[in-house]
Amino acid sequence: MRENIHVGHRHQKLAKSLLSSKLAKTWVTVKICISLFFIFLLGESRFQVISVFPRNINKNATTTTKIPKTIIKIPLNCTPLNNNKTTQTCPSNYPTKLEPAITTSEACPDYFRWIHRDLEVWQKIGITRETLEKAKPNAHFRVVIKSGKLYVHKYKKAFQTRDVFTIWGILQLLRMYPGQIPDLELLFLCDDKPAIWKRDFKNGTWPPPPLFRYCGHRDAYDIVFPDWSFWGWPELNIKEWNKLSVALQEGNKRVKWEDRIPYAYWKGNPRVSPIRGDLMRCNFSEEYDPMVRLYAQDWRGESKKGFKGSNLEDQCTHRYKIYIEGKAWSVSEKYILSCDSMTLLVKPQYYDFFIRSMVPMKHYWPIRPRKKCGDLKFAVEWGNNNTEKAQVIGRQGSEYMMKNLDMKYVYDYMLYTLQGYGKLMKLDVTVPENATEVCSETIACPITDGGLIRQCMDDSLVISPSVKAACNLHKPYGDNEIKMILKERQNAERKVMKWTDEYWNLRSGK
Incomplete structure (x- = not known):
């Protein structure tokens, strides 16, 4: 009786093993067929399917357990569909709809x-x-x-x-x-x-x-x-943002903050607006050192030299950097804020899409446009006397840029803007x-x-x-939230104005 039971168990194990083996072979065959089917649908060799396992997933985000085993790779196809034509045409077999495989509860900035x-x-x-x-x-x-x-x-x-x-x-x-x-x-x-x-x-x-x-x-x-500059500004030899943001991070590591030049730095075209032209009068002279170093950028001359003196990643060498508008908002804003230097931001009239959630005295130091020379000098004096606090402001501004201005977020912002606009x-x-x-x-x-x-x-x-x-x-x-944001911003700016005015009153003996 026991022998029959043991024999029965052996037959059951053998049957399960054979069944598992058959199922495994069948599943492999199904997977191969599915892969070949999708490759055929997606246009022969124009699409390459490669195995990947997503890595940089936000640990704090809730994601589905469905992890994609394959992703579609879409290379640039510069071969005209009709070899007799010299005019480049658009491929007709790109996917028209493809839902992302990973859902997430990661909040937008x-x-x-x-x-x-x-x-x-x-x-x-x-x-x-x-x-x-x-x-x-x-x-x-x-x-x-x-x-x-x-x-x-x-x-x-x-x-x-x-x-x-x-x-x-x-x-x-x-x-x-x-x-x-x-x-x-x-x-x-x-x-x-x-x-x-x-x-x-x-x-x-x-x-x-x-x-x-x-x-x-x-x-x-x-x-x-x-x-446009997120995808590159070739006329000024400025790389697309993915590549440039990495270069800026590397540039930040070359000189530690405490070893950087203890002045405020700005380099740009002063001829594009009156406020920039006025900024140049704040520059140092033999009689007076306002703690700033301002340089006019000659883009024509720089172009002839191969842009050797205008690489943005080489300009993170001062403890403080100045942002000031041109004709309106300036592309330079994101580059200046990414340098780990405390940004001295001359209060702008215009805003781009990401600056509206940045906070004075957390991400940058506010400067009054009409009193910029005095405000800039005091900001540098304050920073050199409060190096840890100044360094924190510079680092927080740079971290904001690197974290919240990742190109994935730039595309997400574009997506939601166009989706919202399309509904209208x-x-x-x-x-x-x-x-x-x-x-x-x-x-x-x-x-x-x-x-x-x-x-x-x-x-x-x-x-x-x-x-x-x-x-x-x-x-x-909501309206109340907007009022609160503006009030907090004004309070921070007024605090800095008070410190600055007290500093200059003491200097003048008032």
Whole structure:
């Protein structure tokens, strides 16, 4: 009897082993078939499927247990579909929709909450064809996104390659989040200053036309969007942000904060605005040392020298760096704030998309525009007498940039802005007759001179759709929250003003 039981157990084990083996072989066969099927669907050799296991996942974020075993890799395809044609065309087999495999409860940075405020003016009545077309006289180009494809109608040439790299950035967003951008039409202005001023839109002219651009103003309705330089500024030899942010972090390590030059540093073009020209009078002289070192940048001369003296990662050598606007907001803001130096930020009139959640005396030191020379000197004196506190402010500003301005967040901000904007469309999205379909291939592939423009595009190309979903968007700021933010900012600025005025009163014997 016992022998029969043991024999029965052996048969059961053998049966289970054979069944497991068959199931395993069957599962392997199924996996191979599925992989081959997806490779066929995604367009033969144009897509490469590679095995990966996501690494840099936020430990504090709640993610699903479903981890992607494969991701789609989308290289730039610079071979025309028809070999008889010399004109580059857009591949027709890119994925039109691909949901990220990893969901997350990771919260978006606070500056995302301003998206709602930027779009608030059109929430009640939406954007009609008539409303949209009123923005056309100010626009450099129109973008139409329809069924995941991007069409552009250019009206006028923008300065340098601002328009090219702005469009390039939107194309990379479509590559990162295919199928997640709704059909929409937008008009974009590439100039420095806003164009849709509140004073021009009152009774009888409501609502204002929606116009996208790089910065906003408290008295304007322009919709703030990431600027072109995140994908590179080849005319000034400035790398795309992913590459440059790494270089800036490396540059920060070269000179420890306590070993840096104990002065405030600024280098730029003083001729673009009166406030910058006025800044130059704060420079040191034989009679007086204001603790600042200001240098005029000759970009033409620098270009002839191969930009050897203008690498941004080589300029993190002073304890303090000055940010001051140009014609309006300046691209230099993110580079200056990334240096670990305490940023002396001359109070701006304009804002970009990320600065609105930065806090004075936590991320930077505020400077009054009309009293900047005296304010700058006191800030340096204070920092040199309170080195630990000054170093903390500089580090917190830099950490804010590196953490909250990761390119994934830049794309997430673009995604939510366009999704929110698309919901406001009260018109039939149509492609104008003069519009041209564009994709990464039609923009980058014709550039074969090996120059900086193509280099920036190659460096900033989104290779794969994101396997991770966009961060979670918080609810918009309420009116009371906005008032509290502005009040805290004003209190910090007033505290610094009080310290500065007391310092100069003592110096003058008052």
